[in-house]
Amino acid sequence: MLRYLDRLVETIVGALVALTTIAVCLNVFYRYVLGSGLVWADEVPGFLLVWIAFLGAYLAARQEGHIAFDMLVESFPPLLRGSIQVIGELAVIGFFVLLGLKSWQMIDRVGGRSIETLPIAQGVFMSVLPLASALMVVALGARLIQRWRNA
Incomplete structure (x- = not known):
């Protein structure tokens, strides 16, 4: 089921990259060929870039593609290493739960403004x-389950 979710997120990210490219190209065409830029074509691609970055972070987490400085942890005995990795991933899950809750509150307060x-x-x-916070909790939770099965 996670593979289907990964495919869906990959498709959404690809579509957002395409939309961003189209908006920027349209703006360039309007500005330099027609002499008047599209006002929205500066703001919307910036917002879409945020979506691309956060959804891309989920995809990187699913493939263990984030940067990690694990040389010290790798030098520990297996039991201690596993414990530290689990504690670290639980801390990151806690961060994303908090981020999700606080961002929901922020949307409730100012999200209705245009x-x-x-x-x-x-x-x-x-x-x-x-959304990305929930996806990251899913990705990290799946990783914790995988670690538990491999232990």
Whole structure:
């Protein structure tokens, strides 16, 4: 089931990259060929980049692609090493639970306001924070289960 989720997120990220590229190219065309830029084409790609980064972080977590300085931990005996890795991953899961809750509160407070250039609520773009937080909890939880099975 996680593979299907990974594929879905990969597809969404690919679509967002394509939309960002189209918006930037349209803006360049309008600005340099037609002489007037698209006001929204500066703001929206920035918001889409945030979505790409957060969803990409989930994909990297699923493939254990994040940078880790584990030379010290790898020098420990297996039992201590495993314990430290579990504690570290539980701490990161706690961080993402907190981030998800706090970002949900932020969306509740200011998410109804429109962005500067289009009548789109800021909450649409902010919703990536609780979504990505939940995805990261899933990714790290799956990793913890895998560690437990391999132990």
